[in-house]
Amino acid sequence: MKNQLYNLYKLRKQRILCRLNEFKTFFSNNVCWNFTDNNIVLVESKKNHNERLFEELSFCLLTANTSAAMSAKSIDNLRPILEVGNLEKLQRKLNESGYRFPNIRAKYIIEARDKKLNLKELVLSNEKFKLREFLALNVKGLGFKESSHFLRNIGVFGLSILDKHIIRSMQEFGVIGQIPKTITQKNYLDLEKKYFQLSRNLKINSDELDLLLWSMKNGQILK
Numbered sequence: 001m002k003n004q005l006y007n008l009y010k011l012r013k014q015r016i017l018c019r020l021n022e023f024k025t026f027f028s029n030n031v032c033w034n035f036t037d038n039n040i041v042l043v044e045s046k047k048n049h050n051e052r053l054f055e056e057l058s059f060c061l062l063t064a065n066t067s068a069a070m071s072a073k074s075i076d077n078l079r080p081i082l083e084v085g086n087l088e089k090l091q092r093k094l095n096e097s098g099y100r101f102p103n104i105r106a107k108y109i110i111e112a113r114d115k116k117l118n119l120k121e122l123v124l125s126n127e128k129f130k131l132r133e134f135l136a137l138n139v140k141g142l143g144f145k146e147s148s149h150f151l152r153n154i155g156v157f158g159l160s161i162l163d164k165h166i167i168r169s170m171q172e173f174g175v176i177g178q179i180p181k182t183i184t185q186k187n188y189l190d191l192e193k194k195y196f197q198l199s200r201n202l203k204i205n206s207d208e209l210d211l212l213l214w215s216m217k218n219g220q221i222l223k
Contacts, residue, residue, distance in 0.1 A: 001172060001173065005202070005213075005216070008215070008216060009208075012212065013208070016211045016212060016215075016221060017208070019211060020157070020211070022042055023152065023153055023154060023155045023223070024155035025042060025155075026052070026153070027053075027154045027155040028155075030044060030045050030046075030047075031043060031044060031045050031052075032045035032052055032055060032079070033056075033059075033072060033075070033223070035073045035076050039222075040072055050117075050120055051082075051083055053123070053154060054083070054112070054113065054117075054119060055079065055082060056154055057119065057142075058082060058109050058112070059071050059072065059150075059153070060146040060147075060149045060150040060153070061108045061109055061141045061146065062074055062075065062105050063149065064141070064146060066101070068220075069222065070097070070098070071099075072222070073097055073098075074093075074094055074097040074099045077093045077094075077097045078109075082109070083113065087106055087110050090102075090106035090110065104141075108140055108141035111139075111140050111141075112140070115139070117139075122134070122135075123156065128151060129159075131151065131156070132144065132147045135147040135150065136185075144162075144189075145161055145162055145163060145183070145188070148160060152210075158206065159192075160192040160195045160196065160206065161210055162183070162188060162191050162195060165213065165214060165217045166195070166210065166214075167179055167191065169213045169216075169217075170198060175197060175201075176191065176194055
């Protein structure tokens with residue numbers, strides 16, 4: 001499996017680095033993601049900085065237990081009403097997108113919106129691990145995984161996004177034994193240390209490794 005991973009890394013490294021650079025571009029430029037032809041591309045956005053960051057936060061609220069592609073498609077449909085639509089309108093748009101959990105995830109988006117977080121200020125003024133903990137504990141529906149996901153997607157690197165695919169890959173590489181049935185905060189942080197150890201063992205940057213392992217599972221490099 002290691003040889004397969006290295007061979008794939010050689011083939012996809014430049015695309016992976018390009019995607020990571022796009023995450024930094026997203027934070028610093030007036031752009032948003034658009035889902036087209038089963039891929040995501042950056043396009044010009046008229047939203048302000050915090051509105052764009054909230055859009056990405058909402059994307060991460062949608063991705064748990066569903067695909068990045070479906071979440072990206074759903075965000076495209078939600079975009080015109082994301083900052084102003086009431087619960088019923090958000091649920092209707094998610095239903096129209098074919099999204100699996102329209103009711104509860106629309107509630108999460110509304111609750112996060114009502115907090116009126118200054119996301120730009122939070123990102124610029126906090127160390128990444130403290131920032132992740134704040135988001136995980138204060139934005140319902142995120143947790144440590146999706147808080148890490150959100151931060152990575154806006155160019156804050158060096159955190160782990162430990163979803164079931166990554167954890168299963170860790171097991172396949174022998175860095176963990178049995179996969180925990182539930183992921184608590186303590187479990188997550190323990191697994192994160194082992195993920196970083198896997199990254200060091202493979203001599204592949206941890207953020208690059210995440211996208212590489214994901215591309216092994218689904219053939220795509222999304223977000």
